[in-house]
Structure formats: structure tokens, C-alpha cells
Amino acid sequence: MTQPNPGSRPLQEADPECYQIGVDEFRRESEGLELIASENHTSRAVREAxxxxxxxxxxxxxxxxxxxxxxxxxxxxxxxxxxxxxxxxxxxxxxxxxxxxxxxxxxxxxxxxxxxxxxxxxxxxxxxxxxxxxxxxxxxxxxxxxxxxxxxxxxxxxxxxxxxxxxxxxxxxxxxxxxxxxxxxxxxxxxxxxxxxxxxxxxxxxxxxxxxxxxxxxxxxxxxxxxxxxxxxxxxxxxxxxxxxxxxxxxxxxxxxxxxxxxxxxxxxxxxxxxxxxxxxGPSFITYQTQVKKNAQRLAASLLALGFRLVSGGTDNHLVLIDCRSKSITGRDAELALHKAGLTVNKNLIPGDPEKPMVTSGIRVGTPAVTTRGLKENEIDQIARWIDAAIAVRADDTKLAKIRAEVGDFCRMYPIP
Ligand SMILES: Cc1ncc(COP(=O)(O)O)c(C=O)c1O
Missing domain, CATH: 3.40.640.10 (Type I PLP-dependent aspartate aminotransferase-like (Major domain))
Structure with missing residues (x-):
């Protein structure tokens, strides 16, 4: 009888520690909202390839x-x-x-x-x-x-x-x-x-x-x-x-x-x-990109209505650049508060930024990944409210955890591919 090649074991069995890292990243992406403008959720077909x-x-x-x-x-x-x-x-x-x-x-x-x-x-x-x-x-x-x-x-x-x-x-x-x-x-x-x-x-x-x-x-x-x-x-x-x-x-x-x-x-x-x-x-790509742009524009409008200043006052693409000084917080602290609330963004220098690159006065927020999950304008309004609320309660870990729980419940309705 031919022996199974020892290299044929599934990852879960062959190396549970590494398998767990893969599972944990899937959970992290699933249970929070990815708002980093340079990231996205690939299709299963892309990952299989x-x-x-x-x-x-x-x-x-x-x-x-x-x-x-x-x-x-x-x-x-x-x-x-x-x-x-x-x-x-x-x-x-x-x-x-x-x-x-x-x-x-x-x-x-x-x-x-x-x-x-x-x-x-x-x-x-x-x-x-x-x-x-x-x-x-x-x-x-x-x-x-x-x-x-x-x-x-x-x-x-x-x-x-x-x-x-x-x-x-x-x-x-x-x-x-x-x-x-x-x-x-x-x-x-x-x-x-x-x-x-x-x-x-x-x-x-x-x-x-x-x-x-x-x-x-x-x-x-x-x-x-x-x-x-x-x-x-x-x-x-x-x-x-x-x-x-x-x-x-x-x-x-x-x-x-x-x-x-x-x-x-x-x-x-x-x-x-x-x-x-x-x-x-394929035709769905144009629908997707159209929604990415609409979502970014809606995010800009919602954030402006909540009193945020945006670099250039809005967006024509998939991202907005928030000047966090409009909420008296640095980019670094805003990134941390949002992270605790289940929203992943990155701090970013803004034009003329007096802060160092590891601190910054801005955060960059993008819509490609959340649009892949199926979010549309109404859900984007909710994200803007969470961003605002998390920044407002930045010093209160209990309140941030409460927002995180709401974000987690919301995310269950929009599984990643
Ligand atoms: C404008 C621009 N060029 C190049 C890169 C580099 O791409 P990579 O991280 O794949 O090297 C990035 C990444 O964020 C980018 O924003």
C-alpha cells in the first residue's frame, strides 16, 4: 500500500499553531471594519489560486x-x-x-x-x-x-x-x-x-x-x-x-x-x-467600484456634518483624509481609539502637518474593503457616527468596548468573502 506523503496533511493537523494564526486573522477581519484605504477582502477564488x-x-x-x-x-x-x-x-x-x-x-x-x-x-x-x-x-x-x-x-x-x-x-x-x-x-x-x-x-x-x-x-x-x-x-x-x-x-x-x-x-x-x-x-466590478466611490462620498458628507474637517473638503475617489485637529486629537490617538472600537484605520500625515510621522494630525479612511462586504450609503452613515463617537469617548475604554460590541454585531450581517 502506498504511504501518504507526510507533506499531504492539512495545515490544521500539520501545524496547529500556524493554522490558528490564519483563523485568528480571518476572525479579526470578520469581526471589525477594515477602513484602511489600501486594503481589501480578496475573493475565495483569488485566495485559492x-x-x-x-x-x-x-x-x-x-x-x-x-x-x-x-x-x-x-x-x-x-x-x-x-x-x-x-x-x-x-x-x-x-x-x-x-x-x-x-x-x-x-x-x-x-x-x-x-x-x-x-x-x-x-x-x-x-x-x-x-x-x-x-x-x-x-x-x-x-x-x-x-x-x-x-x-x-x-x-x-x-x-x-x-x-x-x-x-x-x-x-x-x-x-x-x-x-x-x-x-x-x-x-x-x-x-x-x-x-x-x-x-x-x-x-x-x-x-x-x-x-x-x-x-x-x-x-x-x-x-x-x-x-x-x-x-x-x-x-x-x-x-x-x-x-x-x-x-x-x-x-x-x-x-x-x-x-x-x-x-x-x-x-x-x-x-x-x-x-x-x-x-x-466582469460587469459586477463596475457596480462595485461605483459603490466604492459613492460610499467614500457619503462618508465625507457624513463626517463633515459631524464637524470633521477633511483635507480638500471631500473626495473624488475611494478615500477621505480627516484632519483630526478638528476634534482636538492626533492621528495616532484617533487610530488607537478607533482600533479599540473595532474600526481599523491608519494615522496619516496631512499637508503642512506639524506632527511627526509616528504621531500625525490625520487619519486616512477608505471604503474599498467595507464595500466588498456589501455596505452601502446608510451603513456608511453608521460608520461615520461610530468614528465620531469613538473619538469623543477616546479616554473611556468601557465606552469604546461598547461601540466595539455594536460593530461586532453589525459585522455578523456582512460576512467577508
Ligand atoms: C502610491 C503607492 N505606491 C506604491 C506602494 C507600494 O506598494 P507595496 O506596499 O506593494 O510595495 C503603495 C503602497 O501603499 C502606494 O500607496
Missing amino acids: MSTYLTNKYAEGYPGARYYGGCEVVDRAEDLARKRILQIFAAQHANVQPHSGAQANQAVYQALLQHGDPVLAMDLNHGGHLTHGHPKNFSGIFFKFTGYGVNPETGLIDYDVVRAKARELRPRMIVAGASAYPRAIDFAIFGEIAREVGALFFVDMAHPAGLVAAKLHPDPVPHADAVTFTTHKTMRGPRGGTILCREEHKKKIDSALFPGVQGGPLMHVILAKAVSFGEAL
Whole structure:
């Protein structure tokens, strides 16, 4: 009789400690409300794809040109992911191998810039990302970044200031895209500025990619030399990144990613990307993204009615940025109070923030995950009331626990996928 392979035991039996961690995370996500703007709840199909045998396979290289044998099956996964994403976005080329958004960005810089080149990108303190020139990030170490910000009064990107800075600096590249900007970005103007000063134009649409896919946010693809995005935020796929680019940059970008930045691609994750891109091609994706945006707008309106100040006064996308000074609390303390009440958010710097990044004056609140659970405008009003109530009773753990119990009861009606 053949012996069962000892590696065939289910996780629960093989390693109860690790199994329990998985169960506990499921419980944490189920019993609270996920309001971190960069997170989402993946479908069961996406998670199943990630636990397939494709995790076993080395596939350095690209489909049809691998450094390993036996890639005929995983090639199908990568070809399918590329085909589907190019049906969603009208780019000339796609690379679906980046392990993350940061690595996608690294490959773009490495492909298109020389060390020391001047780059103009959004300031981190105004909503930009670490990979847009933070001094401790590879981007800030290897390239000379200058920041542009938002108008302190309006909270909006001032395109005239961007143009003036670009004329003065003559950057090799202009970067658009942000982690905490609640408004639509006008990529056409950015593209025009880049052309005027002879710069390359790169867009990091990590945050709004799902909205762009659903045509609810301006599309950067026609205007940019390269576009990156993360697959796990509004796109609702597995954790990872993707690069889109013009034909002329294809060779350089592919080889900057592999062998430049990464080794073997995560083929199980690429299969899961293909699954999520397939979901994004279905009609329910547009309904979902429409609701994400409606929910964010409703959240903004409800919070304003409750006396919160919002950076830019509202939102055009999936997130709102709350200026917590309007409730005399720091971002750090607001995050903690909301956590105790079962609402997960992150503290965030706001434009002109006098506080340090570990304290901040703001919190960023997003609707992608709660919309996946089926919440609509009326439930969003309730979330706004809980945010307000939790901040009001921040010093009273008993009252915070009471809100948490209400949130828990509510969550049972909206199971995660
Ligand atoms: C604008 C932007 N770019 C890049 C990234 C990096 O993505 P990852 O965490 O997958 O490296 C993020 C993540 O939050 C982001 O907001």
C-alpha cells in the first residue's frame, strides 16, 4: 500500500499553531471594519489560486524565454494575466511579475533613469509615497527627488506650481500618484507638462487603479511612459504589483525587473492576479467600484456634518483624509481609539502637518474593503457616527468596548468573502 506523503496533511493537523494564526486573522477581519484605504477582502477564488502548486515552480525569465525547464503550465498563467490586464487597460505592454508596488516602481526607475537624475514627484508629507523619493528609500538614495505639494488652502494639487517647478528643475522624470490624495489626478495636464520640459512621465496609480479600470477616475495610460499599480488595493487581487508601459520601454523595463530587481516570479500569485483581472473584466466590478466611490462620498458628507474637517473638503475617489485637529486629537490617538472600537484605520500625515510621522494630525479612511462586504450609503452613515463617537469617548475604554460590541454585531450581517 502506498504511504501518504507526510507533506499531504492539512495545515490544521500539520501545524496547529500556524493554522490558528490564519483563523485568528480571518476572525479579526470578520469581526471589525477594515477602513484602511489600501486594503481589501480578496475573493475565495483569488485566495485559492494563491494556494495552488504553482508556488513550487521556478520560472526566472518571461513566458517562452525561461531559465528553467517545465514552465509550460506557469507560462499559461502569466500569458493569461498579461492578456487580461491589457483588456482592462489599453497599454502596449504589461509586466505582471512585480512582487509588490515598491518593486514595480524600482524597476521603472532603474529602467528609465541614471543614478543621480533629477525627478519631480509628490511630497510624502502631501500624500506621496516612500518610493517617490523618501531619503531612506532606494528612490531617494539613488535619484535626486524634488517634491511638489498641494495648495495649503484647497488641499488640491496646484498644476501651475508643478509646471513652474518642472520648468525650473528640468527633471528627467515627473511622477504622479499618491498614497493619501482624496481627489482625482489630472494626468493629461501632467503629461503635457512632462512633454513641455522634455521629461519622462511615470504614474503610480497604486491607489485608484480599480477606479481607473472601471472608468471612474482619469486614465493615465494614454499620457504616461510607464504606469504601475498594486494589485491588492482597489483592484482587489492578491498582494503584488504590475507595470504597464509603452512599447519603446518594454525591453528595458522587463529586464530592469528581472534580472535587475527580482529573481524568480511568484507564479501562484501571478495566477491569482489573472483571477482578479478576470473578476475586474466582469460587469459586477463596475457596480462595485461605483459603490466604492459613492460610499467614500457619503462618508465625507457624513463626517463633515459631524464637524470633521477633511483635507480638500471631500473626495473624488475611494478615500477621505480627516484632519483630526478638528476634534482636538492626533492621528495616532484617533487610530488607537478607533482600533479599540473595532474600526481599523491608519494615522496619516496631512499637508503642512506639524506632527511627526509616528504621531500625525490625520487619519486616512477608505471604503474599498467595507464595500466588498456589501455596505452601502446608510451603513456608511453608521460608520461615520461610530468614528465620531469613538473619538469623543477616546479616554473611556468601557465606552469604546461598547461601540466595539455594536460593530461586532453589525459585522455578523456582512460576512467577508
Ligand atoms: C502610491 C503607492 N505606491 C506604491 C506602494 C507600494 O506598494 P507595496 O506596499 O506593494 O510595495 C503603495 C503602497 O501603499 C502606494 O500607496
